[in-house]
Amino acid sequence: MSKLAIGIDLGGTSIKGGLVSGTTGLVRERTIDTNADEGPTAVLDRIADLVRELTVDAGFANLHGVGVGAPGVINWDRTTISYPPNFPGWDVVNLGKELSSRLEHPLVTVVENDANAAGLGSAHYGAGKRFDSFIMVTLGTGVGGAIIYQNRIFRGSTGAAGEIGHMTIDYEGPFARSGVAGAIEAYLGQRFLSRHARYKLMNRRDSLIHQMADKDLMGITPRMLFDAAVSGDEGAIEVLSWAGHKLGCVLGSAANLLDIRKFVVGGGLSGAGGYILDSARETLVRFVLPGLSEGLEIVQETAGNDVGMLGAAHLIFQHIDEKGLHSG
Amino acid sequence: MSKLAIGIDLGGTSIKGGLVSGTTGLVRERTIDTNADEGPTAVLDRIADLVRELTVDAGFANLHGVGVGAPGVINWDRTTISYPPNFPGWDVVNLGKELSSRLEHPLVTVVENDANAAGLGSAHYGAGKRFDSFIMVTLGTGVGGAIIYQNRIFRGSTGAAGEIGHMTIDYEGPFARSGVAGAIEAYLGQRFLSRHARYKLMNRRDSLIHQMADKDLMGITPRMLFDAAVSGDEGAIEVLSWAGHKLGCVLGSAANLLDIRKFVVGGGLSGAGGYILDSARETLVRFVLPGLSEGLEIVQETAGNDVGMLGAAHLIFQHIDEKGLHSG
Numbered sequence A, B: 001m002s003k004l005a006i007g008i009d010l011g012g013t014s015i016k017g018g019l020v021s022g023t024t025g026l027v028r029e030r031t032i033d034t035n036a037d038e039g040p041t042a043v044l045d046r047i048a049d050l051v052r053e054l055t056v057d058a059g060f061a062n063l064h065g066v067g068v069g070a071p072g073v074i075n076w077d078r079t080t081i082s083y084p085p086n087f088p089g090w091d092v093v094n095l096g097k098e099l100s101s102r103l104e105h106p107l108v109t110v111v112e113n114d115a116n117a118a119g120l121g122s123a124h125y126g127a128g129k130r131f132d133s134f135i136m137v138t139l140g141t142g143v144g145g146a147i148i149y150q151n152r153i154f155r156g157s158t159g160a161a162g163e164i165g166h167m168t169i170d171y172e173g174p175f176a177r178s179g180v181a182g183a184i185e186a187y188l189g190q191r192f193l194s195r196h197a198r199y200k201l202m203n204r205r206d207s208l209i210h211q212m213a214d215k216d217l218m219g220i221t222p223r224m225l226f227d228a229a230v231s232g233d234e235g236a237i238e239v240l241s242w243a244g245h246k247l248g249c250v251l252g253s254a255a256n257l258l259d260i261r262k263f264v265v266g267g268g269l270s271g272a273g274g275y276i277l278d279s280a281r282e283t284l285v286r287f288v289l290p291g292l293s294e295g296l297e298i299v300q301e302t303a304g305n306d307v308g309m310l311g312a313a314h315l316i317f318q319h320i321d322e323k324g325l326h327s328g
Helices: A038-055 A095-103 A114-125 A190-203 A222-230 A233-260 A270-287 A306-323 B038-052 B095-103 B112-123 B188-199 B222-230 B234-258 B272-285 B306-323
Strands: A002-009 A014-021 A025-033 A063-070 A080-082 A092-094 A109-113 A136-137 A141-151 A262-266 A297-300 B002-012 B014-021 B025-033 B063-070 B081-083 B090-095 B109-113 B134-139 B143-149 B260-268 B298-300
Touching: A002 A038, A002 A114, A002 A306, A014 A038, A014 A306, A025 A038, A025 A306, A025 B188, A038 A063, A038 A095, A063 A095, A063 A114, A063 A306, A092 A095, A095 A109, A095 B090, A095 B143, A109 A114, A109 A306, A114 A136, A114 A141, A114 A262, A114 A306, A114 B306, A136 A233, A141 A222, A141 B234, A190 A222, A190 A233, A222 A233, A222 A270, A233 A270, A233 B234, A262 A270, A270 A297, A297 B112, B002 B038, B002 B306, B014 B306, B025 B038, B025 B306, B038 B095, B063 B095, B063 B112, B063 B306, B090 B095, B095 B109, B109 B112, B109 B306, B112 B134, B112 B143, B112 B260, B112 B306, B134 B234, B188 B222, B188 B234, B222 B272, B260 B272
Parallel strands: A002 A063, A063 A109, A136 A262, A262 A297, B002 B063, B063 B109, B134 B260, B260 B298
Antiparallel strands: A002 A014, A014 A025, A080 A092, A136 A141, B002 B014, B014 B025, B081 B090, B134 B143
């Protein structure tokens, strides 16, 4: 019988769970609402229910564990989440303990930062499969990142490595939410990208964005920019090229530091990815030491939002490989 | 009998060699001129002579190998140097083969990039001893760097990781020799720092620098700036603070990406280190994600220029640990 693991992608609005086979991949998946405002006990109950539902015919006997990708700070031993943002009432939570007691079954549980889990998922199930080492960048509310080195997560000193969104590309640039001037998130984070689009397109009445935002440019979203770009809107394309230029700068810095030359960009860019990535590719080569420029590649994540859940399940397969089947 | 290894720091102007004991450290050292213009055969002969001289009473029987820190591109297997800059006539040179044939004795030889060798030396014999993981920055003609992760060199995809000098802090900033805009080397590299000082101090006739440079500010060197700062010269101190600010920005980016929070800065700053490093420390904390700011530390390398040679010797001790005593 093939190894089975459950992957959970714990998000602020939804929880995505999947039963994954070590040989055939995703068996089934299910997404539920997080309802984070109901507090930790309710959310943990819901995760336990989700695990129970996903294992229904497989049974706990064949399940090797539950991997969880979660926001907030994860401890070095990958057992606890601390103060996940947008989860009211959570302090330090030992996920394995909470789930095992709810399921009345001792479960191997491995927790990882959500961006790292997505990186690992990409490495084994997504666009990152082609590469042994790459940097994953996830565009969303913020700009997340992970370093995959020789097919494993590079964790740094405390498990928090990969915060590419907070690297600066202009020490006198705009401030990101982190207070870092010129951090890449201050260009590519949802709110920042939307604001840039607002000013850039304000006087371009021909842009589709004006209709899409119902003439209220305060309501511009990255989604609208992507859709408008795909429809050929020049203004939207210019904004995305601008964003790609900034992305290329920071990827160049990362390539110089790490000698990792492959990049996977995820985060629901869908068909508009090319507008950002082409511009990033053009810039990247100008920000990399000439001796390191061979083999540079930026690709778009194709497995979509599933990579977080798949990567979370893969944490269990890696755990088995390291510790053997019978350790807990 | 204790393990013995020779470390060679191959520089453009001088070659530093040391016989190092695995238990007691440096046994003896000797520095000779490189005379790189005489071409590869002559330089390799001189290195072989140096090895012979250093081993004189120890004998080859107790010598476990020769580690070499060298400029240029090193291959993944750590056997060859390719086209080292400022070494006319060198193409791809297999150092182990060249030395073994000259010494008429098969020698284990491990070659590493000079900045990486210095990082490893710092980790085991220098200011980096206190840290498991740190980033080494060496200020000189250029700005060199190395990543030490869990006491080993982080090599990246091809062995070229650590090029912190080419990370950008201003995508519209001045160009470094690499063509990267706003690369930290374009602020802190010898030529760039001297030029900044020239303009900054041109109209400050009270600055000691005017006497030191014999009234010709084209002749300013970082050495003069360091000496003037130690003598209390305000202009020189301002220039070094400016440089430290830039250094702090790039170290912040690196800390965010790697979750490595310790930094060792080397390169002959001597007594003036504080002027650069205090300013770097102040800036660093403003460029690091608040969640990663605990435990940030920037220290000055204390072992001076010996770390390259000592780190080169340590390559052999690591090689023995990995491969056992009798492999070649």
